[in-house]
Amino acid sequence: MASTSFATDEIFNCPYCDKTYTTNSNKNKHLKKCHDIEVPQDTSNHRIPCAENYCNGLFGTIADLRTHLNETHGFTFHEDYRFFPTKKIFLHWKRKLEKSERVRFIKTQGDKLRKNAVQQYFHCNRSGSYISQSTGKRKAKATCKMGHQCTASMVATINRISGEVIVKFVKEHYGHDIPPPPTVLQANQELRRSLKLGKAVTQTMSLMKVRTITMLKTLIEEGGFDRVLDKLEVMSAGAGQCVCELKVAHEHKNRAGLLHGGMTSTLVDAVSTMALFSKIERPGVSIEMNVSFIRPANIGDELFIEGRILKVGKNLAFLTVEVKNKITGQIIALGKHTKFVGEQNNNPGSSTTTTTIVS
Numbered sequence: 001m002a003s004t005s006f007a008t009d010e011i012f013n014c015p016y017c018d019k020t021y022t023t024n025s026n027k028n029k030h031l032k033k034c035h036d037i038e039v040p041q042d043t044s045n046h047r048i049p050c051a052e053n054y055c056n057g058l059f060g061t062i063a064d065l066r067t068h069l070n071e072t073h074g075f076t077f078h079e080d081y082r083f084f085p086t087k088k089i090f091l092h093w094k095r096k097l098e099k100s101e102r103v104r105f106i107k108t109q110g111d112k113l114r115k116n117a118v119q120q121y122f123h124c125n126r127s128g129s130y131i132s133q134s135t136g137k138r139k140a141k142a143t144c145k146m147g148h149q150c151t152a153s154m155v156a157t158i159n160r161i162s163g164e165v166i167v168k169f170v171k172e173h174y175g176h177d178i179p180p181p182p183t184v185l186q187a188n189q190e191l192r193r194s195l196k197l198g199k200a201v202t203q204t205m206s207l208m209k210v211r212t213i214t215m216l217k218t219l220i221e222e223g224g225f226d227r228v229l230d231k232l233e234v235m236s237a238g239a240g241q242c243v244c245e246l247k248v249a250h251e252h253k254n255r256a257g258l259l260h261g262g263m264t265s266t267l268v269d270a271v272s273t274m275a276l277f278s279k280i281e282r283p284g285v286s287i288e289m290n291v292s293f294i295r296p297a298n299i300g301d302e303l304f305i306e307g308r309i310l311k312v313g314k315n316l317a318f319l320t321v322e323v324k325n326k327i328t329g330q331i332i333a334l335g336k337h338t339k340f341v342g343e344q345n346n347n348p349g350s351s352t353t354t355t356t357i358v359s
Contacts, residue, residue: 048149051175062123066151069174077151077172083329084165085306087158089243092235094122094154101171102179105154118158124150126176150174164329211281212237212274219270228252228263229270232305240279240309244271245326248301259297259332264323265289267305268335272319275307276339284317284339292334295325302326315342 011020012027016035021027028039048065050057052073059065069075084090098104105122112119127150151174157166213234219226228251235243246267254260268291273283297303304326310318321335 051148062149062151062153065149066170069151075151075172075174077170080169080171081327082167082169083325083327084167085304085324085329086163087156087165089235089304090156090165090167103152103173105152114157116160118160120156120158122154122156124152124173126150126173148175150176166329212242212278215277215283216270216274225266226270228266232267232270234274237274237278240275240312242271242275242278242307244274244305244307246303246305248297248299248303250299253299256296257299259301259303261291261293264293264333265291265335267303267323268307268321268333268337271305271307272321272335272337273307273339275309275321276312276317276319276341279309279312280317280341282341284341286337287316287340288336288338290336294331294333297325297332303332312341315340317341 011022012024013020014027014030014035016031016037019027019030019034021030031037031039046058046060048059048062050059050065050068050073052069055072057068057072059068066075066077070077082090082093084093094105104125106125107120108123108127109121112121126145127148128145151170151172153170155168157168159165216229216232216234220230231246231249233245235245237243244267248259252259252263269286269289277283302325304324305321306324307319307321310320312318317339319337319339321333321337322331323333323335324331
């Protein structure tokens, strides 16, 4: 299979010292920092215009456009950083965001290789101009392209070793309106269209995810201790894995105002059980559970909880759970759970269950 090399042999030398650089921009930064020489910026390739009236500014990057709009025209932009354990979870969040905000972010260029990572760039689909690829005559149709650049963007950095994703997200759009939410009539029409195509909302979810959500709902509605899980949201379930999210609320706190250890242990118990259920459709009976508390979580923190099956045999299932801060990716707690999944009359832990909590 052919390979593509991304290395370059070009070297940029500083004319005032013996320093060498692999890029011209790094050389220019060196000239400014070490020799106090300001290199005039090459604007010949600047193609991004400012859309404000009576402004003729052209810029080379969206970041430069945002800086100009902020400093010259008073626009405000915010950079938001998000952490996702996998690319699949990131894309799920992206689709959910696009649906709720009624926007779309599309890739406009190829992946960029970095050290141990790959960067992907997503821009608002309203950016740019429509260029038809056809040569024949076509009926003129309206296009969503607005003819200039929108400032909303995402830059996803994907770790090639762990698969974790860090996203830099600027959500403020520029130069176009956000479409209003659909009316009830439009929503009903869309639902009927989906039903007709066999793509109803309930069918987009995997059958196992539906069953797992039903299982959680049953536990909560029974009115026992599991009612504390009423704010737990199942994001995905299937093949021995369950991913959930929870925003720490007032009822989850301890006397110090942090996430209660009992709530953390309940999350480990519940999410690992749902991971097991997604594989063998039996919840099993707990024999041993171990929870290590790594960091505290505050009220308002968004938690990412992932349960997995390590191994399942004829009688025993070994499960693991990670509880992370969804924004920073820091581990809050680690859990290990052993469950009996054989015949109930052979259950060695049917009369005694051991729980070990390590703080």
